[in-house]
Amino acid sequence: MRKSPFGWIGVAGPRPPRLHDLRGGLFVVGDLFSASGGPVLEMGGRLERLKGLVASYWGRYVAIDLDGDGTLRAALRDPSGAAEVALWTSDSVQILSTGVPDWLMRAAPATVSVIWEGVPALLGNPLAGLTQPPLNGLTVLDAGEMIDLDTGHRSQVWRPVGDKASDIWDPVAAREGLRARVDACVDALAGDVTVPGAELSGGLDSAIVAVALGRHRPRVRLWLNAHSCRAETDERRYARAVAAHLDLPLTELQRLEQALEADVLDHTAGGVRPGFNGSDPVFDALVAEACRTRGIHGLFTGKGGDALFYQGGSGAIFADLWRAKGLAAIGSPVLAGVARWRRRSVWSVLAEAVTQQPPGPIPVDPGILADPVAAPVVHPWLQGGETLGPGKRLQLHALISNLAYATACRRTAAVDLIHPLMSQPLVEWAMRLPTPVLTGGVTDRHLARSAFADALPSEVVWRRSKGDYTATFEREAAASLPFLKAHLLDGLLAQHGIIDRGRTEALLDRDRLMWAGGSHHLSSAAMVESWLRRWAARGA
Template identity: 40%
Template sequence: MVAYVLASWEAGDAEAGGRAAILRERAASHGMTIHELGESTWLGVAGPRPPRLLQVGPWLLIGDILDRRRHFATGMAVVEDEHAYERKMFRRLWGRYVGFRLSPRGRIEAVLRDPSGSLDCFAWTASRLTLVASDAPDWLVRATRPDWRINTRRIANALADPLGSWAHALVDGPTALLPGALLTLDDMASPISLWRPDAFARYGDQDVIDDAGAAERLRNAVDEAVTGLALIGGTLGAEMSGGLDSSIVASSLARSEQADVRLWLNAYGPDPEADERPYAERLASKLEVTLTTVRRSPDLITEDMLVELGQGLRPRFNGLDAPNDLLLGRLWSEARLTSVMTGKGGDAVFVQSATSEVFSDIWRSHGWRSVFSPALPALARWNGCSVWSLIAEARRSDRTRTPPSDRTPSFAVPAYPTPPPHPWLAAGDDLGPAKLYQIAGVLNGLTFSGASPQTAVVDLLHPLLAQPVVEACLSLPTPQLTLGRRDRALARLAFRDRLPAEIADRRSKGEMTAYYGRRIAASLDVLRPWLLDGRLAALGLIDRGAAEVALDEETLIWRGGFAEIMITAALESWVREWEGRLSTAS
């Protein structure tokens, strides 16, 4: 993955300039390529694939920048204010980038983050330098000694609602930018959101199209994202899990003339329900590509793996499956790939959960008239319930504001007061619950761009979380994305001619619960002391007695909770690492 550090200082400040020179040498010694942007600003970049630098108007963009083929939301008004240029730029360009605006004297004065959020962005001041970076590695913290403090309340909030934690850093000091936000560095506490997912959800209410037109919009967006990322990805690998989402990406990738795919890979689990090779082989045959298969790693979780989860300015939730990440990283490296394309994010944007919330969205729009919708009996059949229970739940959903977190550990001490929802979800009072869950899924997709053992050797590309696909899917009502009857129905319709019928019509999906459950249970000798004797327990953020019960092999078998345990383990790692890191820096 791309990493960057920008340092800027007041021209003529000899002391700050000297510190910047020392920091520049440190950055170079840690593998960064240095670009001099002016007499008082330099930029260091690193990663498996060198990022592009492109001047667009007053902005220097760093990363992957692509022109939009078309934009369906031509009727969507652009706010004509002092940031109208940037809003229009978000319409005209897409990719994975951050932007810097320099003053006439070459000092940074503003920064923005692209709507996909693939590159993280933090800004802070230290040692009379203004710093903007994708992360704060140990060498950077030691060199600049920022006056930061761990925010215990934010840690508690992250336990209660991991998604909400992405609005801010878990330390007081750096300002975190949301995707699509702009920060003027004279006012670091107040980034301005120029792009928001709920705006596209609301636009869909006025931009009504039929199912055929919606399927074409979705297909065009996926093809644009896959083709664009393939163009800049270099030598590619592609995940081919056998599921619908990765199959859609693979079917688009196989049609792209720009794609140089060297390895089509299926990683299968040891259980029948986790082995999707038959589906992947059927897809490979239809696409006329050669499939390589590899058995998922049997390795257990080690303390070294847990330590790695705390190394970033954000906990490394993308590295929770470290044994498989290490295995895949070795395979990508042996194949000499620069990038790998995945199908991650499809569950969210295509609406994988055709649950009762979809009817609740219809109810919110049409009230009692929705009882005549053909989606009512179809969704009742799909969910195995009565139409009356769907109506009753829809009526209750009128009081629902934000989707509850499904990742809160049972042993977390309840945060008080209740943590505020993420800003993307806080302004959704007029949106139905299924649409809010879709936005929450897009937000969760930001974790897939975080650091992991794989990203150390290849650039992971997630076209289903790229801006063209996210905007297209957010603009379509959830009843249309499910065609009022089943999960990801519109995506199935849009790509039916490219996929084997066994995948397009498949009702099940691969199930890895037993596989991950056995790993967690077999790793309890490491996980139990990590959590029971750790800093979260000492700070009173987890109930040690409840955690002891949850970290019991029999309890795990009957209750599960594997993801929650690993998320808590990552937060524990983060607190341990950053308490030591900030103590040393100070």
């Protein structure tokens, strides 16, 4: 804790963050690492100083700019979005917090109200919940955004799309740069954790993080694999292969199927935005308890790897090559590679690239919305994305969706969740790599696979399948129908006409869920409903 005559900075949690004094009133709370070899900060006004911070450092932090008397003048949320930043005023006291737990809202209440017109977008647009939430009286910063509290002016200091987007075409330089940055980011983050743990799901991304932990592996107290009893979800074979290859003591925990209840969703409802990080509450509770009982301070995950390494595969990959190389792209093996990969003709892939239309707004998924024509939400990271090819725009959308991993859930209350594959240096490097380089035109995450092929078993490196929990979620939703019917049909979403009662009732049917699916609409609505009830109660 740091005190001044006019305020204080306090830290708490399962792994209290560090306080870094960068002189001149600039403080950083969290993990901070030099990106340029030295503390080079721009001189001048607040915006210039915070831009210099982002250019010279990276990490998982909140930056605050204080006057000599300790008065808060500006704040910045770091580009990785690892911590939320919420600001409000309570009885003339200015509050900045990375969370909004009930005890804090009782001690320093905010005059907050729900903006009901903005709620439909939370259910219809995948990016809507990751920018300013529909709340009056609470200022929430986007990742890489700063606010000048004297003027109220907000500036996006950092975006993934820089001046050098998609400019590295040499696959050797791309592969070596990617490997070096993954190793450096994981190594730096692990050095600051007293008792680390790590997920080992059986997938490529968590396996890459396990490799990059390198010299820290003997200190890792928990190597965790959570699995279900269903064959399509059980990835122990691959997790065991990684553990054997790296000589790791693997802990296997079985995820049992459970019905939803109100108190389960309460753990995702107390944040500044709906806690989609806890969208699988059974897994969430299982991992939280494992970390708590073993005294884990920070849990490393492979989250973010799908977007960083480019999981998707479509004709958009060749469209990016066509956009960059023109007619010369026709002679590239990427054209035939993408056609084989997607099981399409070469001519259809070529035609799609030639006739590629400018990007439009992300379409709204009507689901159970009463009015599916919701206003499009534009995330600030999308600015500058208009210059990208269609494949890189898909990657940019996926990078934005990764910000959901910062939202509240049981795990965030029990342990510091560390997602190194969302680190600023890695995102900046990945945005410089064209999609044909990331995929080789032959398979998803091809560059990452080849970069770590010498360090992992081949059955994991070149694995094409992924664990699938879809059927599990449908069964759990079917078992939760009594709760879901009361929660949704008698809730705030229905009362305010945000969800269509008829469509919701039709979806709340066991046979339909089991045979046609749709549980994701119900689970999202249930989480938003719980979040709205918490904030409506706080406002009252």
